[in-house]
Amino acid sequence: MRNRHNYPGLLSALVLICCAALILGQKVNAAGNGKITGTVKLDGPAPHMRGIDMSKDPYCVKAHASDPAHLETYVAGANGGLENVVLYISDWSGSALVSTAVPVFDQKNCVYSPHVLALDPGETFKVTTSDQTAHNIHPLPNPMVNVGWNQSQPPGAPPIEKSWKNPEIIPVQCNIHPWMHGWFVVVKGPYATTDSNGSYTIDNVPPGSYTVTAWQEAAGTQTAKVTVAAGGSGTADFTFKAK
Amino acid sequence: MRTKLQNWMLLLSSAALLALPSASSAQLSTFDIETRIGMESHVGNVNGHAKDAKGDYRRYCVGCHGDLGDGNGENAVWMPPPMYQQPRDFQLGVFKCRSTPTGTLPTDQDLFDSITRGFDRSNMPPWNTFTKQERADLVAWVKHFSPRWLNEKPGTPITIPPEPEVTPERIKAGRDVFAKVQCWKCHGVQGMANGPSASTLTDDLGRPIAAFNFTDGSRPKCGDTDQDIYRIFMTGLDGTPMPSFADNIKPDEAWDLVFYLRTFMHQKSKEKEMAKTLGLKPVDPNAPVGQQ
Numbered sequence: 170m171r172n173r174h175n176y177p178g179l180l181s182a183l184v185l186i187c188c189a190a191l192i193l194g195q196k197v198n199a200a201g202n203g204k205i206t207g208t209v210k211l212d213g214p215a216p217h218m219r220g221i222d223m224s225k226d227p228y229c230v231k232a233h234a235s236d237p238a239h240l241e242t243y244v245a246g247a248n249g250g251l252e253n254v255v256l257y258i259s260d261w262s263g264s265a266l267v268s269t270a271v272p273v274f275d276q277k278n279c280v281y282s283p284h285v286l287a288l289d290p291g292e293t294f295k296v297t298t299s300d301q302t303a304h305n306i307h308p309l310p311n312p313m314v315n316v317g318w319n320q321s322q323p324p325g326a327p328p329i330e331k332s333w334k335n336p337e338i339i340p341v342q343c344n345i346h347p348w349m350h351g352w353f354v355v356v357k358g359p360y361a362t363t364d365s366n367g368s369y370t371i372d373n374v375p376p377g378s379y380t381v382t383a384w385q386e387a388a389g390t391q392t393a394k395v396t397v398a399a400g401g402s403g404t405a406d407f408t409f410k411a412k
Numbered sequence: 413m414r415t416k417l418q419n420w421m422l423l424l425s426s427a428a429l430l431a432l433p434s435a436s437s438a439q440l441s442t443f444d445i446e447t448r449i450g451m452e453s454h455v456g457n458v459n460g461h462a463k464d465a466k467g468d469y470r471r472y473c474v475g476c477h478g479d480l481g482d483g484n485g486e487n488a489v490w491m492p493p494p495m496y497q498q499p500r501d502f503q504l505g506v507f508k509c510r511s512t513p514t515g516t517l518p519t520d521q522d523l524f525d526s527i528t529r530g531f532d533r534s535n536m537p538p539w540n541t542f543t544k545q546e547r548a549d550l551v552a553w554v555k556h557f558s559p560r561w562l563n564e565k566p567g568t569p570i571t572i573p574p575e576p577e578v579t580p581e582r583i584k585a586g587r588d589v590f591a592k593v594q595c596w597k598c599h600g601v602q603g604m605a606n607g608p609s610a611s612t613l614t615d616d617l618g619r620p621i622a623a624f625n626f627t628d629g630s631r632p633k634c635g636d637t638d639q640d641i642y643r644i645f646m647t648g649l650d651g652t653p654m655p656s657f658a659d660n661i662k663p664d665e666a667w668d669l670v671f672y673l674r675t676f677m678h679q680k681s682k683e684k685e686m687a688k689t690l691g692l693k694p695v696d697p698n699a700p701v702g703q704q
Contacts, residue, residue, distance in 0.1 A: 303594035305655035312504040318515030321655040323593040344653030347612040
């Protein structure tokens with residue numbers, strides 16, 4: 170009876186020691202040159218993505234006259250590669266990495282491009298509009314985590330520069346065009362977003378053992394353990410099932 | 413054969429189930445909130461103290477705004493949107509009526525003015541029956557619900573230049589601004605809240621919300637002076653679809669727009685007379701950008 174009570178204590182002590190060893194053992198170097206690569210695939214056929222009725226705004230209808238717009242909940246390539254999946258190191262213990270390039274979140278043909286924008290906390294990004302119709306850019310963070318805002322961008326409006334303070338997955342919408350939906354995925358440390366083939370490369374990874382998390386807006390998250398040697402590369406592939 | 417009691421239980425439980433998703437989630441406990449009871453406010457030369465507002469809040473505010481300030485008071489269920497507005501969730505620290513830029517905290521004066529003015533077309537009456545001191549205390553009390561005030565300072569209020577004289581040229585120029593930034597997408601070309609996007613508007617919590625109808629005699633939620641209208645579109649109403657236009661409307665143009673908006677309003681005004689003389693037509697939503 171007594172023994173049984175001790176197991177949880179022992180176990181948590183063990184976990185703590187392991188964690189400490191892991192944290193102390195992995196010398197995180199900001200200028201890490203390793204990388205993590207892989208592919209994210211969708212299991213089975215891609216779910217039907219409903220077309221978008223843009224009749225509210227003739228400009229948007231015209232912009233999609235030859236290329237009908239569809240929801241972008243799952244964007245899968247011919248080989249099953251899943252686009253717009255964000256991969257990041259969820260047990261990253263270093264500081265946030267702020268790249269020098271300023272990522273752009275554009276409003277083009279009444280959809281967001283890219284649909285998903287990954288960022289580090291504190292990383293500056295630009296919101297631009299290429300459209301000849303008015304948009305309002307309205308991210309909806311949890312007010313307890315990040316501070317939301319809502320700004321108009323009529324045709325020809327100057328870009329808006331912003332950044333997010335804390336890690337959070339933030340939906341963004343346009344109230345004028347309610348089908349416009351996108352995501353700011355704010356994660357600490359190096360990250361990557363899958364391309365149209367579902368492949369990705371996380372650069373600037375210092376040597377060490379990591380948990381890589383893959384986030385897809387509807388299918389959720391998956392994790393994998395990856396070890397990266399100094400200057401080497403680790404691999405993590407993921408397969409999501411459409412929900 | 414179900415008994416009467418069983419029928420009632422079924423009805424009640426389904427009502428409870430329906431009510432669940434609409435209830436905003438209280439994320440803070442009484443304990444979290446109590447730690448901030450020392451919160452103060454400064455309105456003019458009056459200093460408010462949260463601890464002194466406890467009695468007034470329990471007597472007059474708790475019914476709608478709730479014990480935890482999360483807008484889940486016992487009356488909240490009787491105010492379904494969009495016909496009514498749900499009571500504000502003070503824990504989130506997000507406020508419509510601000511003199512400060514979008515995404516920043518309002519000033520103490522802004523909160524004081526909101527309490528004083530109340531909100532047209534809502535269950536929040538003007539609380540100008542409270543003394544200035546009591547209202548300042550309530551401002552501190554409202555602030556003590558949200559941790560945002562510990563970590564952030566209110567934004568810097570926008571500058572509103574002195575109001576120029578209304579002229580027919582300014583009203584015409586205001587019409588161009590109205591067309592350029594496309595206010596009509598929600599508010600309609602005649603300000604009747606019937607723009608193409610009006611029917612699908614939702615607030616930050618996903619609840620349906622109506623655009624402001626200028627023509628039915630309603631007063632704007634954040635005040636109905638010319639300065640108030642200027643402030644509303646320049647700062648935006650956080651928590652709602654109304655964005656800030658501060659980056660896209662210059663101060664001088666902003667006054668033109670205020671004058672043009674006045675021409676829609678039910679209330680008699682110089683602007684309305686001038687628009688009539690001018691024979692102004694509503695903007696054409698199908699006209700190419702920049703050609704009205």
